[in-house]
Amino acid sequence: MNMTAIAIVAICAWALVSVVNAAKDKSKSKKNSKVDEAMQAEMAALRERIEVLEKNRDRRKLRSQKTVQRSGKRQSRLIEHALKSRLLGQEAFTNKRQ
Numbered sequence: 001m002n003m004t005a006i007a008i009v010a011i012c013a014w015a016l017v018s019v020v021n022a023a024k025d026k027s028k029s030k031k032n033s034k035v036d037e038a039m040q041a042e043m044a045a046l047r048e049r050i051e052v053l054e055k056n057r058d059r060r061k062l063r064s065q066k067t068v069q070r071s072g073k074r075q076s077r078l079i080e081h082a083l084k085s086r087l088l089g090q091e092a093f094t095n096k097r098q
Helices: 002-097
Strands: none
Touching: none
């Protein structure tokens, strides 16, 4: 009879422990779901910020490309002017010799 009583108490203790552990797991999952929701919201905000930064980077890139193109046009105009002035200068020099 002592063994039967010990077995019954052990089974009751095991059932009690399993119920308590199940309740702890549920509360942890609720906390985890709250943390997950907060992390999802933060990730969405960061994604939006990344999109804005990428758009700004692309705009800056386009501006710098336009500036390079403009400076390239200016340089070509300066080169053309220098070549013309050299040619005119050479013609004037050859005219002075003759």
